[in-house]
Each structure stands twice: as C-alpha cells, then as structure tokens.
Amino acid sequence: MMYKQRSIQWLAILVAAVFFWSGCLETLAAAAPEEKGFLSMTPSEIYKELGEPHYIRVIDYGAGVRYAYFTPDEWARIADMAPLEQGDDVYVRTIGGITWQYHFSYTPTYLEGRFAPKYRVKDYIIYPEGTVSLSQVAGTLPEGQLLHNADAVASIVNREGGYGPILVVKIPADSRDLEQEFRRFRERGATCLELEIGFSDRITAATLKADTAVSYIALRVGVWQTEDGNPVNLQTVLK
Numbered sequence: 001m002m003y004k005q006r007s008i009q010w011l012a013i014l015v016a017a018v019f020f021w022s023g024c025l026e027t028l029a030a031a032a033p034e035e036k037g038f039l040s041m042t043p044s045e046i047y048k049e050l051g052e053p054h055y056i057r058v059i060d061y062g063a064g065v066r067y068a069y070f071t072p073d074e075w076a077r078i079a080d081m082a083p084l085e086q087g088d089d090v091y092v093r094t095i096g097g098i099t100w101q102y103h104f105s106y107t108p109t110y111l112e113g114r115f116a117p118k119y120r121v122k123d124y125i126i127y128p129e130g131t132v133s134l135s136q137v138a139g140t141l142p143e144g145q146l147l148h149n150a151d152a153v154a155s156i157v158n159r160e161g162g163y164g165p166i167l168v169v170k171i172p173a174d175s176r177d178l179e180q181e182f183r184r185f186r187e188r189g190a191t192c193l194e195l196e197i198g199f200s201d202r203i204t205a206a207t208l209k210a211d212t213a214v215s216y217i218a219l220r221v222g223v224w225q226t227e228d229g230n231p232v233n234l235q236t237v238l239k
Helices: 002-031 043-050 072-081 134-140 143-148 176-182 234-238
Strands: 055-060 066-070 088-095 098-104 107-109 118-120 123-128 153-157 166-172 191-199 213-223 229-232
Touching: 043 088, 066 072, 107 176, 134 143, 134 213, 134 234, 143 166, 143 191, 143 213, 143 234, 176 191
Parallel strands: none
Antiparallel strands: 055 066, 055 088, 088 098, 098 123, 107 118, 123 213, 153 166, 153 229, 166 191, 191 213
C-alpha cells in the first residue's frame, strides 16, 4: 500500500514537472524573436510591442525637401493640416549598448476587401546613432542575425536612385502570411526577406570587411530574383 502511495506521489511530481517545463518552453518560444522581425505587423501590434512611438517623421516639402520630426502630441495638433500624410513611426531603441532608430511605414493590404485595407509593415529602416560596423550589426541586431543564415544570398549592387553601392541579402521566407499579404498581381519569383545595408563610404565586393561602417539597415518583403551585382561570401566577411 505504501509502495502504491509513493508511486502515485512520484507520478504526480513527474506530471507537474512536465507541465512546468512545457510552460517554460512555450514562454521561451513566445519570447524568441521571429525571423521576419516586425514585418506584416499592424500599427496596433507595433504599439503593443514597443509602446507609443517617440516621433512621427514626415517629408517637409519645402525648398530643401527634408524630413520633419514631431512628437505624438505635436502630431495630434497638426495632423489635420496634413491629411494626406501618414508619416513614419520612429522608435529610439537601445540594443547591445547601441542606440538605434527604427522607422516603420505602413502599407495597405486588401485581403479583407478592395475598399477595406488593413495597414501592415512591409518594410522598415534602422539607423544607428553613431558609428557602427557590419560585424556589430550582425552580432547585435535581431535583424542582423539574418546575415548568418546559411541560405542567404548576398551581393553588392548599384540601384537606381541609390547613394552608392549597397549590400543586398536575400533569405528564403517561410512565412505564408507575407506572400498572401504583399505579393503583387502576376509577380514572378518566390517571396523572400530582403535585407539592404547601406554604408558610410563607397564599397565593393573586394573591399567589404567586418569593420566597414554601416549607415542604415532596411528589412523588407522582397521577391527571389537574381540581382545584377557582385556576389559576396558573408561567412568569409564576418568570420
């Protein structure tokens, strides 16, 4: 009888332990950043994750065509004077001891109807405050971890209207949601994640190094197509 009671006690402890570790694993899984970063999130989901934006950035269509920054309170007072402006939500975040500006813009998606768009993040840009190297991006930013993806294809390209050669990295996207929400009519090529990195100085595939200074990082939903550029072996550059 005593043996039976002890068996029941041990069984109860074992069951409790299983539930405890299951809960821990679920918590860790929920806390782990998704590979797609903030892509496809709605403004309300961004606000829930990061809180109210620190600034709203809009284009100043004056003579210099510059950007203007407003706090949410300031924007609430002037928004009726610029009804066509959505503006970018700007968050100032400290990650790995480095200060970064996250700029989010929202794109209408029409899965629920042509005239009932839902706004989601199709792309966003990250600006480091101060000098940051490519290796720091790869080792610090969650988005920078994509540079270590074994299936990533990287190249140095010159894009029309760009400020100089940029690093374009394409990674296969496992998310079906991204394809459903952002794929264009008859667009060819599989949906992918596209990481674009701009640099402070002009670079080439031969001169790109781990300590090359970065000016911005952009993550967007892209299409898997061959870039007209010079291939780069990221594993060699970042080793």
